[in-house]
Amino acid sequence: xxxxxxxxxxxxxxxxxxxxxxxxxxxxxxxxxxxxxxxxxxxxxxxxxxxxxxxxxxxxxxxxxxxxxxxxxxxxxxxxxxxxxxxxxxxxxxxxxxxxxxxxxxxxxxxxxxxxxxxxxxxxxxxxxxxxxxxxxxxxxxxxxxxxxxxxxxxxxxxxxxxxxxxxxxxxxxxxxxxxxxxxxxxxxxxxxxxxxxxxxxxxxxxxxxxxxxxxxxxxxxxxxxxxxxxxxxxxxxxxxxxxxxxxxxxxx
Amino acid sequence: xxxxxxxxxxxxxxxxxxxxxxxxxxxxxxxxxxxxxxxxxxxxxxxxxxxxxxxxxxxxxxxxxxxxxxxxxxxxxxxxxxxxxxxxxxxxxxxxxxxxxxxxxxxxxxxxxxxxxxxxxxxxxxxxxxxxxxxxxxxxxxxxxxxxxxxxxxxxxxxxxxxxxxxxxxxxxxxxxxxxxxxxxxxxxxxxxxxxxxxxxxxxxxxxxxxxxxxxxxxxxxxxxxxxxxxxxxxxxxxxxxxxxxxxxxxxxxxxxxxxxxxxxxxxxxxxxxxxxxxxxxxxx
Numbered sequence: 182x183x184x185x186x187x188x189x190x191x192x193x194x195x196x197x198x199x200x201x202x203x204x205x206x207x208x209x210x211x212x213x214x215x216x217x218x219x220x221x222x223x224x225x226x227x228x229x230x231x232x233x234x235x236x237x238x239x240x241x242x243x244x245x246x247x248x249x250x251x252x253x254x255x256x257x258x259x260x261x262x263x264x265x266x267x268x269x270x271x272x273x274x275x276x277x278x279x280x281x282x283x284x285x286x287x288x289x290x291x292x293x294x295x296x297x298x299x300x301x302x303x304x305x306x307x308x309x310x311x312x313x314x315x316x317x318x319x320x321x322x323x324x325x326x327x328x329x330x331x332x333x334x335x336x337x338x339x340x341x342x343x344x345x346x347x348x349x350x351x352x353x354x355x356x357x358x359x360x361x362x363x364x365x366x367x368x369x370x371x372x373x374x375x376x377x378x379x380x381x382x383x384x385x386x387x388x389x390x391x392x393x394x395x396x397x398x399x400x401x402x403x404x405x406x407x408x409x410x411x412x413x414x415x416x417x418x419x420x421x422x423x424x425x426x427x428x429x430x431x432x433x434x
Numbered sequence: 435x436x437x438x439x440x441x442x443x444x445x446x447x448x449x450x451x452x453x454x455x456x457x458x459x460x461x462x463x464x465x466x467x468x469x470x471x472x473x474x475x476x477x478x479x480x481x482x483x484x485x486x487x488x489x490x491x492x493x494x495x496x497x498x499x500x501x502x503x504x505x506x507x508x509x510x511x512x513x514x515x516x517x518x519x520x521x522x523x524x525x526x527x528x529x530x531x532x533x534x535x536x537x538x539x540x541x542x543x544x545x546x547x548x549x550x551x552x553x554x555x556x557x558x559x560x561x562x563x564x565x566x567x568x569x570x571x572x573x574x575x576x577x578x579x580x581x582x583x584x585x586x587x588x589x590x591x592x593x594x595x596x597x598x599x600x601x602x603x604x605x606x607x608x609x610x611x612x613x614x615x616x617x618x619x620x621x622x623x624x625x626x627x628x629x630x631x632x633x634x635x636x637x638x639x640x641x642x643x644x645x646x647x648x649x650x651x652x653x654x655x656x657x658x659x660x661x662x663x664x665x666x667x668x669x670x671x672x673x674x675x676x677x678x679x680x681x682x683x684x685x686x687x688x689x690x691x692x693x694x695x696x697x698x699x700x701x702x703x704x705x706x707x708x709x710x711x712x713x714x715x716x717x718x719x
C-alpha cells in the first residue's frame with residue numbers, strides 16, 4: 182500500500198473521474214475552495230471575502246535557506262491554527278457536547294498549533310510571511326466548514342491536514358542550510374505526528390476508516406508501507422499548490 | 435582533557451558541544467575551553483570511528499554511521515520488546531519469532547489474539563485497540579530495524595548486532611501494564627532520535643539521511659501518541675514521564691520572544707544519546 186496520505190489529491194477535484202468514496206466534506210471543502218457554488222454553500226464569510234487566491238510556490242516563500250523553510254512552516258501553521266479555530270466553532274455549532282473526547286483533543290491541539298505559529302512568528306520577526314508587507318499578511322482561510330453537518334467529516338479534514346503537515350516538515354528538511362533549527366523543526370514535527378495519530382485513533386473509534394482522499398486512516402504507516410517510515414519526499418511546492426491557488430484554502434484580502 | 439580531544443577531532447562534535455553549551459548560556463566559555471585544550475595527544479586508540487562522549491560503545495566510519503548505529507541499537511531493542519510483549523499478550527512462547535505475515539490494513543491483527551487479561555483500560559474498545567497497535571507496531575519496529583541494517587550495510591558500514599544475551603523487560607501480566615511499558619520505551623525512542631539527529635553531518639541534510647532519521651522519529655512519535663490514547667493519557671509530549679529518559683527542550687538557545695513560555699505539549703522533548711544508551715542498559719541481558 183503506497184503512502185499517499187497527503188492533500189495532493191484534492192488539488193483538482195473537478196478532474197477526478199472517480200469519487201473514491203470521498204465524503205461530502207471533501208466535495209464541500211474542495212468546491213468551496215474552488216469558488217464553485219459559493220451561494221449554495223451559504224458561507225457568510227466566503228460571500229464577504231473580496232480577496233484573491235494566488236498560487237504560491239516555494240520560490241514565493243520569503244527568505245532563503247533556513248528562513249525560507251521556517252516561513253514555509255509558518256504558512257502551514259498559520260493555516261492549521263485557523264482551521265482548528267474554525268473546526269472548533271463548527272463542531273460546537275453542530276451541538277457536539279463539551280465533554281466529547283474528540284472535541285477535547287481538538288481544543289488542546291488548537292492551542293498547540295497557535296503556539297507553533299506564534300513561535301515561528303517570533304523567530305522570524307519582520308521576515309515572517311505573516312508580517313506586514315509579506316505574502317500572508319492579510320490572509321484568511323476558507324475550508325468550507327459552514328456547509329458541513331457531520332462532525333466526523335470535520336475530524337477527517339483535521340486528520341488530513343495534520344498528516345500532510347507531518348509529511349510537509351520532512352519534505353522541507355533538505356532545504357535547511359545547517360543545523361540551527363533542525364531540533365526545533367523536529368520538535369514541532371513530532372507534535373504534528375502525535376496529533377495525526379491521535380485524530381486517526383479518534384476517527385477509527387468513531388467508525389471512520391478512510392480519509393477525505395479515500396486512503397485508509399491509520400495511526401502510523403504499516404510495516405509494508407515504506408518500511409513503516411513516514412515519507413520524506415513531499416515537496417513544499419506540491420503542498421502549496423493544494424493549499425493556495427484557485428482550488429486552495431488561502432484568501433489574500 | 436581526553437574527552438574534549440574527542441570533541442575537537444570532529445567538526446560535528448565541536449558544533450554540537452558549542453550548541454549545547456550555548457543553550458546553557460555558556461557559549462563563550464565553550465569556545466575558550468576548546469581552544470585551551472588543543473594539541474594534547476589522545477590516549478584512547480579506537481578502531482574505526484567512535485564518539486565515546488556522545489555515543490558510548492557505538493562504532494562507525496563517520497558521524498552519520500554513529501547516529502544510524504545508535505538508532506539501530508534502539509530499534510533492535512524495541513523490536514524485541516514488542517516481540518516479547520506480543521508473545522506474552524497472545525499466549526505464545528516467549529522465544530517465538532513474529533509470525534511471517536504482517537498486517538496489511540489498519541484493522542488487521544494478523545494471526546494474533548489477545549489471551550492475557552486486559553487490565554485497567556477505560557473500556558473494552560481501548561483494550562482492543564491497544565492490542566491492535568501492539569501487533570502493528572511490532573512489525574513496524576522490526577521493519578525499522580531491518581531498514582537501518584540494510585541502510586548501514588549498503589553504504590559500506592558495519593551495523594550493530596543484537597545483544598548476545600538478549601533483552602529482559604519487566605512485562606506485566608495484563609495488557610494495560612504491558613502497554614504502559616511500551617509507552618515509556620516508545621517515548622524514549624522519540625527523544626533519542628530527536629537528540630541524535632543534530633549530530634549528523636551537513637551532507638546528511640541534503641542527501642536525505644537526516645530526513646530519514648527524522649521520519650523514523652516521526653513514526654515513533656505517532657506510536658507514542660497512539661499508545662497514550664489507549665491508556666487514556668494526553669497525546670503528549672509530556673515533559674516528565676516515569677521510566678523515560680529526562681527531557682530537554684529544543685527551544686533552549688533559540689530566541690523567540692513571542693509566545694514564551696510554551697505549553698508542555700508544544701514541542702517534542704529530546705534526550706542526549708549518551709543518556710539514552712545508559713538508560714537502556716538495564717534491559718540488556
